[in-house]
Amino acid sequence: MAYIWHLEKQRDHKEGYYIGKEVSEDDPQWDEPFNGPNRWPSPDVLPGWRETMENYHQEALKVCKAIARILAVALNLDADYFDTPEMLGKPIANLRLLHYEGKSDPSKGIYACGAHTDYGMMTLLATDSVMGLQICRDETMKPQKWEYVPSIKGAFMVNLGDMMERWSNGFFKSLLHRVLGNGQERFSIAFFVEPNHDCLVECLPTCMSENNPPKYPVIKCSTYLSQRYKKTHADLSIYEKQT
Ligand SMILES: O=C(O)CCC(=O)C(=O)O
Numbered sequence: 001m002a003y004i005w006h007l008e009k010q011r012d013h014k015e016g017y018y019i020g021k022e023v024s025e026d027d028p029q030w031d032e033p034f035n036g037p038n039r040w041p042s043p044d045v046l047p048g049w050r051e052t053m054e055n056y057h058q059e060a061l062k063v064c065k066a067i068a069r070i071l072a073v074a075l076n077l078d079a080d081y082f083d084t085p086e087m088l089g090k091p092i093a094n095l096r097l098l099h100y101e102g103k104s105d106p107s108k109g110i111y112a113c114g115a116h117t118d119y120g121m122m123t124l125l126a127t128d129s130v131m132g133l134q135i136c137r138d139e140t141m142k143p144q145k146w147e148y149v150p151s152i153k154g155a156f157m158v159n160l161g162d163m164m165e166r167w168s169n170g171f172f173k174s175l176l177h178r179v180l181g182n183g184q185e186r187f188s189i190a191f192f193v194e195p196n197h198d199c200l201v202e203c204l205p206t207c208m209s210e211n212n213p214p215k216y217p218v219i220k221c222s223t224y225l226s227q228r229y230k231k232t233h234a235d236l237s238i239y240e241k242q243t
């Protein structure tokens with residue numbers, strides 16, 4: 001079968017290697033949505049790489065759980081509010097190793113990574129020193145104002161996503177961001193964290209009142225994520241498949 005792709009829209013100028021939580025076939029989590037085995041390069045080609053990545057995955061998750069405690073305190077919840085088996089007990093966590101190259105041209109719609117908000121609960125981002133990430137504090141402004149986010153050596157950036165905005169009834173904002181390429185190669189590592197697939201994302205008790213009722217209906221984490229994936233990949237319909 002051959003595929004003929006008719007490109008009608010600019011694509012992001014990036015490539016990525018995605019690593020999910022490593023779940024083996026005998027693990028009860030094997031059948032859960034969004035889980036599966038990772039594909040690892042042979043240790044002959046990259047000795048020790050799998051161990052390094054698995055270690056990064058585990059440590060990044062610990063950092064995100066610590067951040068979740070800070071978020072809980074900021075929301076006047078108990079610090080361990082998100083630490084329950086139903087929430088961050090068996091989180092969905094994905095590591096994305098990103099590589100960008102080329103020069104972006106916003107006037108032609110060419111980006112290293114186009115404007116978007118992250119879907120989930122939070123993203124822990126490590127970047128190299130090549131500037132590229134931009135944020136837009138107010139999406140409604142015309143024209144939109146984009147600001148570079150300087151990378152700080154040894155520091156992570158934390159981005160709260162749409163699920164956190166929904167969960168907190170809009171208290172936390174999921175910020176619009178994009179990446180511009182300046183012709184230099186750029187590498188970044190994004191780590192996306194969501195609660196358990198069956199966690200009910202329901203307005204947090206401290207984020208609603210009589211004057212501020214819940215703005216979003218309750219939704220199961222997996223349903224929410226599936227909806228978001230589907231929307232993102234709906235763009236694939238612009239390609240025509242031929243046999
Ligand atoms: O590479 C970056 O700095 C940002 C990546 C990003 O926003 C994403 O993958 O969602």
Ligand SMILES: [Fe+2]
Nearest residue numbers: 116117118177
């Ligand atoms: Fe992002």
